[in-house]
Amino acid sequence: xxxxxxxxxxxxxxxxxxxxxxxxxxxxxxxxxxxxxxxxxxxxxxxxxxxxxxxxxxxxxxxxxxxxxxxxxxxxxxxxxxxxxxxxxxxxxxxxxxxxxxxxxxxxxxxxxxxxxxxxxxxxxxxxxxxxxxxxxxxxxxxxxxxxxxxxxxxxxxxxxxxxxxxxxxxxxxxxxxxxxxxxxxxxxxxxxxxxx
Amino acid sequence: xxxxxxxxxxxxxxxxxxxxxxxxxxxxxxxxxxxxxxxxxxxxxxxxxxxxxxxxxxxxxxxxxxxxxxxxxxxxxxxxxxxxxxxxxxxxxxxxxxxxxxxxxxxxxxxxxxxxxxxxxxxxxxxxxxxxxxxxxxxxxxxxxxxxxxxxxxxxxxxxxxxxxxxxxxxxxxxxx
Numbered sequence: 001x002x003x004x005x006x007x008x009x010x011x012x013x014x015x016x017x018x019x020x021x022x023x024x025x026x027x028x029x030x031x032x033x034x035x036x037x038x039x040x041x042x043x044x045x046x047x048x049x050x051x052x053x054x055x056x057x058x059x060x061x062x063x064x065x066x067x068x069x070x071x072x073x074x075x076x077x078x079x080x081x082x083x084x085x086x087x088x089x090x091x092x093x094x095x096x097x098x099x100x101x102x103x104x105x106x107x108x109x110x111x112x113x114x115x116x117x118x119x120x121x122x123x124x125x126x127x128x129x130x131x132x133x134x135x136x137x138x139x140x141x142x143x144x145x146x147x148x149x150x151x152x153x154x155x156x157x158x159x160x161x162x163x164x165x166x167x168x169x170x171x172x173x174x175x176x177x178x179x180x181x182x183x184x185x186x187x188x189x190x191x192x193x194x195x196x197x
Numbered sequence: 198x199x200x201x202x203x204x205x206x207x208x209x210x211x212x213x214x215x216x217x218x219x220x221x222x223x224x225x226x227x228x229x230x231x232x233x234x235x236x237x238x239x240x241x242x243x244x245x246x247x248x249x250x251x252x253x254x255x256x257x258x259x260x261x262x263x264x265x266x267x268x269x270x271x272x273x274x275x276x277x278x279x280x281x282x283x284x285x286x287x288x289x290x291x292x293x294x295x296x297x298x299x300x301x302x303x304x305x306x307x308x309x310x311x312x313x314x315x316x317x318x319x320x321x322x323x324x325x326x327x328x329x330x331x332x333x334x335x336x337x338x339x340x341x342x343x344x345x346x347x348x349x350x351x352x353x354x355x356x357x358x359x360x361x362x363x364x365x366x367x368x369x370x371x372x373x374x
Binding site: 034037038041042044045131132133134135136139 | 349
């Protein structure tokens with residue numbers, strides 16, 4: 001699983017992953033995007049009412065996402081037909097091109113990656129969660145789409161990657177799209193418990 | 198604060214969004230005298246009040262608010278009349294209420310949504326392009342729907358959305374051409 005030093009051209013070989021993403025997306029059952037947007041909006045505003053603290057809401061969104069990601073990854077691996085990744089570059093591409101496409105229907109790119117592959121940036125436009133949303137001044141520090149960061153972290157955790165995932169760009173804060181930075185901190189060894197535990 | 202964009206707002210004098218309890222949610226006016234005083238307006242940006250009573254623009258503004266208020270009564274009458282005539286045929290309810298009344302140099306038009314949110318626009322008599330009024334209301338309705346899509350906007354609160362205001366200004370600039 002050690003990342004090989006690769007040339008930046010590896011990002012142009014995202015086409016096979018993009019195809020996998022499209023195929024998986026087509027197979028998925030769809031729901032109305034507005035319903036998702038409104039449901040998520042209701043969730044976020046309710047959290048704000050309950051916690052009254054933007055920092056706490058950011059954390060709660062991330063935790064919720066983590067829970068989702070832990071469960072989602074099994075469905076993802078089962079339905080997407082991806083092979084296991086040999087490098088972190090492939091991991092990044094799979095998350096961007098296959099997972100984000102399959103579950104959010106967005107075209108996501110890996111916009112940069114460190115040479116050891118452990119840190120990479122994801123970027124996509126037209127985030128369905130943020131459509132029509134405008135942050136009021138008192139919520140200027142709200143990481144509205146933070147649930148997505150949790151999802152990525154949860155999914156990675158289930159495949160033995162301990163990571164830190166942060167929202168770096170948001171359409172609600174003046175950027176043209178959504179940016180997410182993933183940093184893989186630790187690769188856990190598979191541990192097998194004794195049978196009599 | 199209402200900032201002038203330096204565009205020709207001559208024809209459209211005022212756009213108002215009114216809630217179902219007849220409370221004003223937004224009254225955005227573009228009085229003609231304002232245009233001549235854009236520089237003074239910019240100097241007076243420091244004042245906190247958006248409806249500051251400064252220069253001559255304010256008198257016209259008050260008149261426009263008054264007309265919007267009058268429009269509400271006419272609107273109610275029209276709605277009541279429509280309800281009677283459509284009692285037997287509810288699906289025929291038309292959202293665009295047409296010309297409500299004319300007064301001085303102004304013409305006032307009305308539109309009501311299915312949830313009784315009302316839109317009122319006041320135009321200058323000589324330059325009203327009536328064919329463009331109905332589509333204007335449709336667009337305004339669509340903008341209102343987008344506003345409702347914002348989970349942070351509490352329904353029937355006064356409208357403070359920058360995006361909504363920008364859209365209205367863009368739409369009114371288009372109307373004048």
